[in-house]
Amino acid sequence: MTVRLTGVGLTHANGRRALQDVDLSVGRGERLAIIGPSGAGKTTLLRLLATSLQPGEGRLELLGAEPWHLAAGARRRLRARLGLIHQSPPLPPRQRVVAAVSAGRLGQWPLWKGLLNLVHPLDTGGVRDALARLDLADKLFERCDQLSGGQLQRVGIARVLYQQAELILADEPVSAMDPVLAGHTLGVLTREAEARGVTLLASLHAVDLALNHFPRIVGVRDGRIAFDLPAHEVTPQALDALYANEQLDQPSPASPAPAPQIVTIPRC
Numbered sequence: 103m104t105v106r107l108t109g110v111g112l113t114h115a116n117g118r119r120a121l122q123d124v125d126l127s128v129g130r131g132e133r134l135a136i137i138g139p140s141g142a143g144k145t146t147l148l149r150l151l152a153t154s155l156q157p158g159e160g161r162l163e164l165l166g167a168e169p170w171h172l173a174a175g176a177r178r179r180l181r182a183r184l185g186l187i188h189q190s191p192p193l194p195p196r197q198r199v200v201a202a203v204s205a206g207r208l209g210q211w212p213l214w215k216g217l218l219n220l221v222h223p224l225d226t227g228g229v230r231d232a233l234a235r236l237d238l239a240d241k242l243f244e245r246c247d248q249l250s251g252g253q254l255q256r257v258g259i260a261r262v263l264y265q266q267a268e269l270i271l272a273d274e275p276v277s278a279m280d281p282v283l284a285g286h287t288l289g290v291l292t293r294e295a296e297a298r299g300v301t302l303l304a305s306l307h308a309v310d311l312a313l314n315h316f317p318r319i320v321g322v323r324d325g326r327i328a329f330d331l332p333a334h335e336v337t338p339q340a341l342d343a344l345y346a347n348e349q350l351d352q353p354s355p356a357s358p359a360p361a362p363q364i365v366t367i368p369r370c
Contacts, residue, residue, distance in 0.1 A: 103163070104130050104269055104301040105151060110160035112150060120146040121325045124160070131299040133292055135312035135333075138322035139348045144305035147322065148271045151303065152186055153177065165268060182209030185267025187304075189274035191258035195247035199238070202246055202257055203229045206265030232264040233257075235290050251278035256287060263294055270295060272304035276311070284308070288315045309341060 105128040112121040121143050128134055136144050149155045150162065153169045162168065164184070169177050185206070193202045200223045208216045218224065226242065233239045236256040246254060255278050262270055275291065276284035288304075292315050295302040306312045312319055313333050321328040321336075321344045328344050329336070 104128050104132070104165060105303070106161075106163040107157075108161040110150070110157045110162060112146060112155060112157050112159075119325055121150070121157075124325075124327055126320065126327065126330070128301055128303065130301055131296070132318060133295055133302045133316050134304075134318045134320060135316035136303060136305040136320050136322055137307075137309055137312050137344070138328070139345050140307075142322045143325040144322050145273050146325075148273050148303065148305055151269075152184055152271050153181055178209070183268045185262035185265050185270040187255075187258050187262055187270065187272035187275045189255075189277055190251075191254050191261075193246040193254060193257065195245070197246050198223075199233070199241050199244050199246065199249070199257055200226055200229050203232055203261045203264050206261040206263075206267075210265075229260075229264060232260040235263065235294070236260050236287060252276075252280070252283060255279065259287065259291055263291075266298070268300060270300055270302045270304075272302070274305055274307065277307065281308075284311060285314065292316065 105126065107124050107126045110121060110124040111119075113119050124147070136147065138144055146155065150157055151164065153164070156170050162170065165180060167176075167180055169180055172180065191202075201220060204219055204223055204225060208219075211219070215224070223229065230239050230242055233242060236259060238253065238256055238260065241249065241253065241257070246257070249257065255275060259272075259275060270291075272291070276287050279287060288311055291304075292302065294300070304312075304316070313336065317333055318330070319333050319336050320330045321340065323344055329340055331340070
């Protein structure tokens, strides 16, 4: 089992309860989308899985280990096996794309190799291949501050593909892209994960993207798991309950009504 949470809860320093009684098991190679209203706990759950946050209660297992029972060095080595895709990738503005992507392997390289790579990229061919999968090969030597938000998100995804992580955790990885590009990019990410047998968990606001690209859907509301279902079993009624009191975009009178299973929740 790649991920296992048993009775996990987390309370922020301000006293706000973020997660409670979370039970979740994810096997090797599974692809799972996490959906739910804003503030439901999706990002907190991913940060917990990334070991950026420590649960206040319950048990967390990642890749066969309990990260908070490990020594600091062993926990660092475990983190090197995790691939994190941020909604806003933390890339230095003046950094070249080739350096940003190759940094995906810093946790696997000795210090001297990482420092040398900053001065002279050691694997431009491998980095270019990762970028090419996302139609960004021509941006190899561009500076990050010369890219759009959607391009930066794709650079962040290329970085994780180059890293060859065993567990990929993606927080709103396509939020800055138009619908067509978002669908294409998620298709690349999910196909790569499937081909390598990598476990992938992604939080998404766009429910139609979740249903179209992920075989398993977990709905989160008020810090709890509301449902955990195969995508084809997620009903409009389940979505209505999950997003109750969320304001949804309504189609204009001249627009055709969407199919029941295609529901898009706007970003807040």
